Amino acid sequence: MALNMDDEVLVLFIEEAREHLGGIEGDLLDLEAMVDDVDPEHVNRIFRAIHSIKGGAGFWALNNIRDLSHEMENILNRIRNGEMRPEQVIVSALLDGADLLASMVNDLADSDSYDIAQVLNALLRVGGGEVEAEVEVEAEVEAEVEAKAEAEVEVEAAPYLMLYSRAGDLIFSLETGALRGWLDRGHFLYFVECDLYEDEAGKGPVLSELLEELCRAGTVVESFVDVDSLGDLEAFVNVKRIPFFMLFASIVEPDFIDGVIQIDSARILNIDGGMRLLKLDGTAAKQNIPEDVKPLIGENKAAGAVVSRESAAGDTAAAGVSGGAGVPGGGRALGALKSVSAGSGKKAAGGVSVSGSSSTLRVNVSILDSLLNMAGELVLSRNQLKQSLNSDNTEKMLHISHQIDRITTELQEKIMQTRLQPIDSVFSKFQRVVRDLSGSLGKDVELHIEGREVELDKGIIEAIGDPMTHLVRNALDHGIETPAEREAAGKRSPARLELKAFHEAGQVFIEIRDDGKGIDPELIRAKVVEKGLASEEELKNLKDSEIIQYIFAPGFSTAAAVTEVSGRGVGMDVVKSNLSAIGGVVDLQSAVGRGTVIRIKLPLTLAIIPSLIVCVAGQRYAVPQVNLVELHRLRPQREPHVLEKLNSNYIMRLRDSLLPVIPLVEVLGGEYTPDPEGDVKIMVISAGEMRYGLIVDELLDTEEIVVKALGRHIKKSANYAGSTILGDGQAALILDVVSISRELKLELPGPRAVDEGEERIHGENAQSLIIVENSRHERFAIPLGLVRRIERIHRDDLESPAGQLSIQYRGGSLLVFAIEKVARVSPREDVENPYVIIFPYSGREVGIIVSRIVDAVDVAAVIDEDSFRMPGILGSSIILGETTMLLDVFDIVNRINPDLAEKFQGRMKKAGTSQKNVILVVEDSAFFRKNMANIVEDCGFEAVSAEDGVEGLEKLREHADRIGMVLTDIEMPNMDGLEMTRHIRREGAYEGLPIVACTSLAGEMAEKRGFEAGVDEYMIKLDREMLSETIQRVMTGGE
C-alpha cells in the first residue's frame, strides 16, 4: 500500500516513532553505563520502543525501517536475556541504528531508498553473525524472482507492477514493495475488474453493497473507475457499463474468493509472490499490454508520463465514486489512489516535517487543568453578563466585566506559560555529544549537568542548541587536555565539563565550565596581531581578561587546523551573533592551566518574573524583584539625616555607608517635587556591584508578570527591559534598573562597605535570627526566639500521608510545612539531609522544612514590611550580604492547615474562665506584632493589635472590659509606648491594668524611663519562652 501522508493513523505512527526514538538515545547511554549490572526492565523499555516501530513499519511496508528495527530488536533481546553485555561497541552500533531510524522516520516516503547496509552490517557483526543467513535467504528469493522473467506482465525486480484492463489500458502502477508487504502478512492480492452498471438483468452489483462485501472480506488497496471510457455526455446516456477496477487484499484464498465477493471469477486475478498474475485456478493470466508501451523498470519519471493520464481520471474517479455512495471503510483506500497516480511520486501529499523542530510540544497536565478551569470561569462570567444585560444593574455588570477582564488575562498568561519548556531538552543531548566526541578525540571527560528543570521559551530553546553545541565541542577540542597532558600537569582524570543553567537577576544563565587548560592570553595576543585585528600598541593597554574577548571577533580562530570536530571555520563570532539574534549575551572567563567558563545570558522575553509594582507620577511600573535589595520608607521629619541632599544629588545613609539615590521620575524625564510632610519611599537596587536607590511615589504589590518584548522604538531607550500587561489590562513598562544606573553614571561606590557594617547591633530592632535556605540563592530568616529545636533529617524520613508532610519524631508524628506552599518562592532544593525547624504552635509542636541552615546571627535588621508583601513573608532585609526574607512561620502553618489553630483556640476559649482574656498588643512593626500576637494566642488568649499609641488607646477604649494586659513597644510613630502608658495611667478606669513593655531597647536609663511612665515590666522582644511565661503569670496571677 502506498503511503498516504494525510492518513491520521500514519501521522500518529510517525509521532510515536519520533517520541520513542527521542528517548532512546538517553536510554542507550544509560544502558551502556550499567554494563556490569543490567536492569532487564530498562532493556525491556528500549526493546518495546523498537518493537513498536518495527510493527508499524511492517504494516505500512516500510522495509528498511522494519529490517533495521528487527536487527536492533535481536540484539536488545539478547542483552535482555543476559546473553550479551551492552559494551561500548554494541551500544555504538545501536546508537547508529537509532540515528538512522530517526532519519528514515522523518523521511518516511523515501525511507526505502536509504542505504542501511553499513549500519545493518555493523549490527549483524556485533550480534554475532547468526542472522546473516536470513539476509542470504532474501537474496535468494530476489534472485529467483529475477530469473522468472517470462511474465505476461512486466515483472520488475525493481519497484513497479503494471496492471492493465482487458481493453489494454494501464490501470494501476503499483510499488511491488508495498504489495509484498501484504503478501508477507499472509494476505492474497487480487486484481479485480467489474462492472458497476446495473443492467436489466440486475446482475451487476450495486457499488455500495459490493464495497461492503469487500470490506468485510479484506481491504481495498487501490481502486479506479474508468470514467473516460464512458465517453462524452451524449454517449453517456447510452452507456451500458461502468468499469471498476480494484486491487484487493484478503486472507481469503483464491479457491474461495469468488464465493465471498459477488464478482465473476473470470474477472478476478491473483497476484502471487513473484508479482505474476494468475487466474483463480492457478493458471497464468494474460494481460493485454499495448505494444507501444515500453517496459517500465523502476523509473518513476517515465511512469509519470503514462500515469498522468490516469491521474486525471483517477481524481475524477475518486470524486465520482465517493460521491456515489456511502463507502464504509473503503473510503480510505479510494483516497489512496491519488498518491499512486501523482507524477510527483514519492513526495506526494507530504505533511511530514523533516526539520528538527517539531510542531508539537509537551505541556504539563496541571497547566491544561488550569486552562480548563479558567475556560469554565469565563463561560460562567459570560453567562452572567448576558443575564445582567437584560436587567439594568450597571454595578453588577461592572463587577462581571472586571471578572472577565481578570480571567482573560490569566488565561492568556497561562497559555503563554505552555511555551515554557525545561532546558533539559537541550542539555540531555549533550550526553551523547560528549561521549562520542571524547571518544573520537581520545579524551576522558565527565559531564555534569545542573539545572535541567530551568524553563525557557520553546523558541529560545530551539535557538540555543547550535551555539551550545559549538561551545561544548570547542571545550572538548581545545579546552580539555588529553589524559597524558593532564597527568603531566598534575590534574586528575577524568576531566570535568559542567553545564549549568540557573535564574539570576531576572534572566536565565547558562554556564559551560571546564577544568581544562584555559585560554592563554599570550596566544590570543599573538593571533590578534597576526590577523591584523589590532596593533600591539592597542593591545598593550588591555588586561588579560579583555584580550581573550577577541575570541569573539570575526575572523579569529586559534585552531592550528580548523578541526572537523569544532566545525570548519565556524568561529565564536558566529556563536555570539547567533545568540545576539535571540537577544542573548555571551561572556568568557579563563585561567591558564585551570579552565574556562563561558556564560550565556538569555533574555527575559517570555520569562515570568516576580516584580514589585511601583507608582511614579501616576503611572505604574514594574521592577524585577531580583534587582531589589530592600525597600525603605523614610520619614524625613523623624529621621532628618537619613536622606541628604548634596548639590542636586540625593544621598542616603544606609547602615554606615552612603548610597546614591535618584528620584525615578527624573529618570523618566519629569521633575521631582518632594512632599515635605509625607514619607519618602526608596527602593534599594542592586546593579551588578553597584547599589543605589530610586525614589518612587508609591509601593504597590508584588506580582508575577509575563514579560513581553518591546517594539524597536522603545527598546532603544535604556530605561526599559520589557513590558507587561497588568491585572487590570493596562499596559505597563518594566524598568531596566541596571541600565538606568549605567546611564546615570552613578559614582558613589556602594556596597562592599555596607555589608561589613551590618553585623553590629544598634539597639533598635536587634534580633537573633537563624538564616536558612530553601532553594539556592533564596534565604529566609526566622527569629531564634521562636525556635524550640532544629532537627537534621534524611529526605526519606519525610512522609506525606494525605498530602500533609510529616516525620516520625519522638514517638509521634510531627507535622511539617513547606515554605513554597504558601509564599511565592522557588521550590525547596531536594537535598539529602534537610532540616526541620521545630517550634510550638497552638499547643503542639510543628516544623518548617528547609534545605540548608546558613547561620545564626545577631543583626540590626532594618525591616520594612512594604517589601515582599506575600503570604508567609513579613518583610525583608539584607543579612550577611544577601536579601533575606523574614518568614511568618505562623502564617505558613495557618494557611496550610487552618484547622490546627482553630481547634486549639476553640478549646482554649472554652477553657478560659476569666472575663478578661484579651491582651492588647501595640507595636508598629508588622513582623513583631504578628509574632507577639501569635504567642499570645498560643497561650490561649485573644490578641487585639494596634500599630501605635493612638490606635492602642482607641482599641483599649473599645475592648476595655475584656483587656487583661497590654504588651507594648516603645519606639512607635504618632505616639510612642511611654506616652501611651502615661495616658493609660492617667485614666482611672484602667487602674491596675498590667502594662508590659516589649522592646529591645535595653539599658538602665531606658528601663528607668519606662517605670517612671508607669510600665510594670520590661521584656526583650520575641523571646518566646519568657514572653509566654510572663503572659501566663500576669493573666492568671493578678486577678
Added chain:
Amino acid sequence: MRQIVVFSLGGLRCGLDITRVQEIIRMPELTPAGGTAAAVAGIINLRGQILTVLDLRTVLSLSAAEAGGERKIIIVKDREGFIGFCCDDVHDILTMKERFVESKVPRLKGVDVTYFSGIYKTEDMLILLLDPERVLEEDGGGQ
C-alpha cells in the same frame, strides 16, 4: 487603483495606503514611555499584545493636540509586528483617481513635508499622502 484611509491631524487631511493599514481603533488608555524619543506617545494593550504608538503630530512637527477629545489609532504593519499611528480622527476610505495624484509636495508652513510621498486632490480638499516607511524609520531606525 489605490485606496487610502483619510484621517485628520489638526487642520491637515492625510491619507495612508490601505494595504499598510491593519486596523483602526479608538485610543485606549495609553501608557507613556518617558525617556524615549519624543514621537513615542507610549504603549497600549491591543488584545494582549503590546503596541508602540507614535504621535504623528510630533513626527510632523505639528502643534500638540488639545487635551480631551477622542483620538484614534491607525495600526500599521511594520517590519516586525505593528505600530500605531495616533491621529485626531479617521474619515473615509477613498479610491484615488491616479490622475489627481501629484508626487511633488509643496512646502507647507508648520509641517515637515518630508514624510509625505504625494498629494491627492479631490473636489473639496487636498489630502497629503503619508509615507509610512519614513515615519517608521525616523524614530526607530538603526535597530
